[in-house]
Amino acid sequence: MTRLDALLGGLARERSTGALRLGRNGTIFLHDGRVTYMECAQTPGVERLLTARGRMTEAALRGLQADGGCARLLEEGALTPGELQFAVLGAVLDAAFFLLPISGTRPKFRPGERHWLGGQWFFDVAGLVRECARRRAHLADIWPSAEVDTLPVRPVPWLPGHGVTLTRVQWEVIVGADQKATPLELSKQLGRSGYAVLLAVRRLAAAGLLTPPDPSHTAFLAGPGRGAAADKRPRHAEPADAAESAESDEVADGGEASGAGLPKRARHPYERPPHDPGAVAQPLGPPVTGDPTDLALLMRLKKALEELA
Structure with missing residues (x-):
């Protein structure tokens, strides 16, 4: 079974444009061999991120999807380009985290198919893989x-x-x-x-x-x-x-424990194990190409915000 990242690497070398469908798991959209968007059944997409946080209504978003897409969304001023870019970045990284490890499916590539947001942002496949590895290492460092x-x-x-x-x-x-x-x-x-x-x-x-x-x-x-x-x-x-x-x-509660010596400490079932000093931090990614805005800078900002969240 071909690994998904290897399959995406082949599509990148062939400069393919279309949608790689992974059954019910999700879809990966590419333009000229670069990832432009990912949808995953397990994670909220950009539509959910926008509507659930009150940025716009579902009805308004459906109307934009059917007529005008991303260009009209920005023209109407409901979102700034930076807000939309940040939402897309979060949705793509989320989807990549859960889609890239998937195995046992038979991906189907549909040439020419595009996401309604179009090819506004481009993600390097190798960079997505590195970022997913960094995120897994970070999660394991917090709680293994x-x-x-x-x-x-x-x-x-x-x-x-x-x-x-x-x-x-x-x-x-x-x-x-x-x-x-x-x-x-x-x-x-x-x-x-x-x-x-x-x-x-x-x-x-x-x-x-x-x-x-x-x-x-x-x-x-x-x-x-x-x-x-x-x-x-x-x-x-x-x-x-x-x-x-x-x-x-x-x-x-302010009382004294019965018996001699200090009171015993109750071990909580979720007590944290010792920190692993051998954990190696993964490099930040993914590097982005073909985007008029410095999306790499936005990646660093997003990582900093996640650390504060």
Whole structure:
């Protein structure tokens, strides 16, 4: 089975224009061998990002898609070119993150087919691959188990301390969590980038603000062991000992723990494993060609905003 990035590399060398359809998973649009847009069934597209955040109504957007497309959208002034560019960048990087690893499908290329936004921005395939690798490494550095990416988001009913500071996206995730929606389902509901929500969820897990997985799910992986003698088997998340929790709660409320010595610390099921000093940061990408605006600068700005979110 040909890897998707290799297939895209071949289309780039042939300077192909059209749409590479990946079944129900999504579609990759190319112009003259360069990626112009990606759609992924798992992540919100640019349309959802614009309407869910109140930038424009769905009816207005449908009208623009049918008549005039991107040019009319910018002419009417509902969005600035920079706002639209930023939304497209987020949607493409989101889609690439989930589409590029896909295997087992039979892609079909339709020559000449274009996205309604047209060929306004161009992405280098190798750069997209590098950026996806950087994002995966960053997620693993925050919290090493990818299981939280696919399980329903279930905030803890109590704080692990006296207080907590949340970012805007983390607050939206906590408020929007209904115990059933997964991070990607929440991203569509909130109109947020799927990657931004994954970042928020992993940081919530690292802070001990998510409940452990339901026993019916597979074992929660707390990350690989460190050192030659480390146990490499998956480690199950286990509830903290009830007596330890009671002692910890009593001390937190201002009382004294019974028994001699310091009160025991209740280990939270989502306690963060040691940091891996050997993690190598991936270079930022993707480099962009053929765009009158410096999209590479926008990439750096987007990365900085994600770090603050």
